[in-house]
Amino acid sequence: MTDATNPAGTPVGETAALSAAEASTIAERIAENVGRVILGKGEVIDHVLVTVLARGHLLLEDVPGVGKTMLARAFARSVDCSFKRVQFTPDLLPSDVTGSNVYNRKTGDFEFRPGPVFANVVLGDEINRAPPKTQSALLEAMEESQVTVDGETRRLPDPFVVIATQNDVEPGRTYDLPMAEIDRFTKKLRIGYPSESEETEMLDRLRGRHPIESIDSVATTDELRRARETASRxxxxxxxxxxxxxxxxxxxxxxxxxxxxxxxxxxxxxxxxxxxxxxxxxxxxxxxxxxxxxxxxxxxxxxxxxxxxxxxxxxxxxxxxxx
Incomplete structure (x- = not known):
């Protein structure tokens, strides 16, 4: 008896890899697209792509206003995948991230309402503004690509990427991330200020409509999934x-x-x-x-x-x- 395969020749349930050249081309398309929004930060964009291809998660730490959130949004818009944003605040609860079971009066049963973590790309904005209990709601998701609520485990979409941002200029108003969570981030990056010429060009571009509103996806979820498989090989x-x-x-x-x-x-x-x-x-x-x-x-x-x-x-x- 032989194992079942799909039309691509890979076993059912496995992802068919692209050639290295094809995967590299997809990465270049995404980098170029993100570069239309984030000027002069090609090295940072490459680090983002490396993180995603390495099946990891990214922590962006820097001062406010340098484009951390915009970088995450630009990447998400460059790939035709689901995207959710979580604005972390001191009163945010773990169930606001993972989802919860809610009683349906019409059916008389409890129904699970998924939280924003159920997306291909999850932006955790200002993650260090939420207390450690809420931050830890991401631990299982980031390590195992699953969420357990009320004893029931649910798989997250594939691919699943967390891009979190935090500012480092208000230590009295933020919470330190637990080491267990920091260790789950593949990379920690700083974007830094733009050069004078880059900032001048940015000011020119942003006089009217923001570039983030005009970019379209240049890769599909399946292409990204297959490129990640290629990287693993x-x-x-x-x-x-x-x-x-x-x-x-x-x-x-x-x-x-x-x-x-x-x-x-x-x-x-x-x-x-x-x-x-x-x-x-x-x-x-x-x-x-x-x-x-x-x-x-x-x-x-x-x-x-x-x-x-x-x-x-x-x-x-x-x-x-x-x-």
Missing amino acids: IDAGEPVRSYVSRLARFTRERAGLGASPRGSLALLRASQARALLEGREYVVPDDVQTEAESVLAHRVRPETGGTTGREIVEEALSTVAVE
Whole structure:
């Protein structure tokens, strides 16, 4: 007896991968489309694409007004997929995120009303304004792509991506994210201010209609799903895997809390996605080095206040030999 296959030749229930060239082309289309809205931030946009292709989630931390929310919206509009936004506030409840069972007086039964987490792309805006109990409503969703409410587990759409934003200028009015949640974000990025020329061009573009209103999707959900499958099949040989492990071990030896095994896996997957963006079907150490800071630094908690997670990762990259 042979296993059933679909017309693409893959087993039923599995996703058919694209060729590396096809997946890379789709990523380029999305990056170009997002670049029509977010000016001069090609490197940041590439990091977003790497996160999504690596089947991960993204945390954007920066000062207000630099385009964090707009970046998430531009990506969501570039892919023909479902999109929901959660505005995190101090009074937000976990059920406002995951959904809840509501009594239907007509039928006499309880019915599940899904929350905004049931979407392909979920924007968690200003996530650090909600208390830890509400933030933790995303833990199961981000790790297992499922939500359990009143003892019943429901699968989330595929793909499922959380893009969360937080500002870092009002510490007295925000809550720290628990480390268990921070570790579930593949990358933590800062957008930064635009250059003078970029800001001047932005002001010219925004005199009238905002560019976000005029962009259309350039990829389908199925294409994104298949591109992610392609990224997962990019060859990462034993030397590359060993290099990732040694980088993670270095952070554990230099910090009170180093990169977790989840962090090592995130770095490997991000390196595969980076190789795909570069048009290669195999990972090289340069891919790992490009991704290490954005993937590992937010997971590292130094013992002393004088050293940062970024500095420890930079030390690891300059110390750990590529073999």
